[in-house]
Each structure stands twice: as structure tokens, then as C-alpha cells.
Amino acid sequence: MEKGNNVQVFDLAKRTADMLVKMFGQRCEVVVHDFKDLKKSLIYIAGNVTNRKIGSPITDLVLTELRKDPAEIEDIPNYKTQARNGTLLKSATVFLRDAQKRVIGALCINYDISQMMINVGELEEFLSFNVADDKSENFHSTVQDVIHDMVHQVLTNFKKAHTQLTLEEKIECVRLLEEKGAFLIKGSTEYLASVLGVSKFTIYNYLNKIRTQNEYHLEEETNE
Numbered sequence: 001m002e003k004g005n006n007v008q009v010f011d012l013a014k015r016t017a018d019m020l021v022k023m024f025g026q027r028c029e030v031v032v033h034d035f036k037d038l039k040k041s042l043i044y045i046a047g048n049v050t051n052r053k054i055g056s057p058i059t060d061l062v063l064t065e066l067r068k069d070p071a072e073i074e075d076i077p078n079y080k081t082q083a084r085n086g087t088l089l090k091s092a093t094v095f096l097r098d099a100q101k102r103v104i105g106a107l108c109i110n111y112d113i114s115q116m117m118i119n120v121g122e123l124e125e126f127l128s129f130n131v132a133d134d135k136s137e138n139f140h141s142t143v144q145d146v147i148h149d150m151v152h153q154v155l156t157n158f159k160k161a162h163t164q165l166t167l168e169e170k171i172e173c174v175r176l177l178e179e180k181g182a183f184l185i186k187g188s189t190e191y192l193a194s195v196l197g198v199s200k201f202t203i204y205n206y207l208n209k210i211r212t213q214n215e216y217h218l219e220e221e222t223n224e
Contacts, residue, residue, distance in 0.1 A: 005099045010034060010043070013096055013107045017046040020109060027112040032096075033058055034105045035066070041105070049112050050083045062093065062106055073103055081110065088114045147191050150182045155195070162195055170196055174206040183207065 010032060017030035029049035033041040035058070042056040058066075061081075065073050076093040083089060089110045096105040154176045155162050158169055165173065173196070182188045189207075193200040 006104055009096050009098065010105060013105065014044045014046075016107060017044060021047040024111065027115075029110045029112075031108050031110075032105065033062070033108065035103065038063070038066075043105075049087065049089065049110050051085070059108075062108075065093075065095075066103070070101070070103055083110075087112050088117060143185055144187070144191075147182065147185055147188045150177060150180055150188075151192055151195055154180070163197060165196065170198070171206050171210070174203060175210050178207060178210055 013032045017032055020030045021028050026047065027049065029045065029047035031042055031046070031050075031052070032044035034043045035041055038058045040055040041058040042052060042054060045052065045054065061076070065076070073095055075095055076091075079091050081089045081091045090113045091111070092109045094107045094109075095103050096107060098104050154173050157176070158165060158173070174192070177183065177188070177192065182192075189200050189203045193203045196203075
């Protein structure tokens, strides 16, 4: 009876191997091992990734597991292996047991991920950005949206309501927008004035002060 149960176990393992390969395609290989003879334990192969044949021996990883007490032997999911030809594999091993819970074999899944690793490398290269450049770009339909967004980005730096900004903070706000080129757009001065609760002439005064300081620093650097 025990022998018959073992036949059923291996039959189910073989059918599972076929189903997995049909599901995951040509990069998948599933093999079944019978531990009656470890020197030629491989009794079934579905797919072909490792180029082994029926009668191939057990692997070193499985041998290490078999040295353990049977009760301590556990399935091994999701580990990295490499075929003799250098193919990188994602593998898993499920141990097969008889009616008395004795380990009698294994179903081993090997999936070739070499091409995936190449694709991942290409994707990472394509999706990478120049870390040194802290740049952002927004796409708007109207020039008003451009102005509004630039002003909003600057105001969020102050972590307070724009009506509570001090004189120095308002000047700093104008300076940041000047650096961003916001005042190259007609209407930005008026909009910022309305947001900060000052007149557009006050914004002009801030701008003149900032530009004068910038020119002074530029002259100093040139003289040096």
C-alpha cells in the first residue's frame, strides 16, 4: 500500500511539473527527484533550462537538507541558483513525503531570469535621473497656471499662511521667484502682489533691491 501511495505522490508531482511549464513557458524547468537512489535521483523533467537528463544526480543543496532530521526538513522557496552555462535561475524546492511523512523525493522549479535581469538593467538605466540635478517641470495649459504654480511652490517653503509672512520672508519669496524666472512672465508681479497683500509697486521695490544686490555681488566676484 505504501508503494502505491508513493506512486501517486510522484504521479502528482510529474503532472504538476507539466502544468507549471505550460503555464510559465520555455524559460521554466521543473524536475522531479526520487530519493531511492541519490546518484540518479532525477526521474522526470518538464522544460529544459539546466540541460540535465533523466538519471542525473541530486543537487548539493538538497543533500545538505537531507542531512537534517526529517522533521526539520522544510521546502525552500525563492532562492537564486546558476546553471553550469552561467544562466541565472530563480529556484524553489518542494519536498515530497509519503504517508508516514518521510521525505521520499522533491519537485524543483528553476526559472531562467537571465533575460529579465538584462531587461531590468536596461530599464534602470533608462529610468535613472541625473542625481546632481534637482529639477522639476510642470506642464500647464495657460500662462496663468504657470504663474500660480510657481508662486505656490515658493510659498510652500515657508510653512505658514502667506498673510503671516514677515517683510524679510516676502523679500525672500520675491528673490526665489526671480531665480525661477517668474517675472519674465507678464502678470506675475500683479498676481504675487495680490497673494502677499501688497501693491505691485512694493513688489517692484523688492525686485529692484534684489537685482541691485545681485549686480553688486557680481561686480565683487569680477574684481576678485
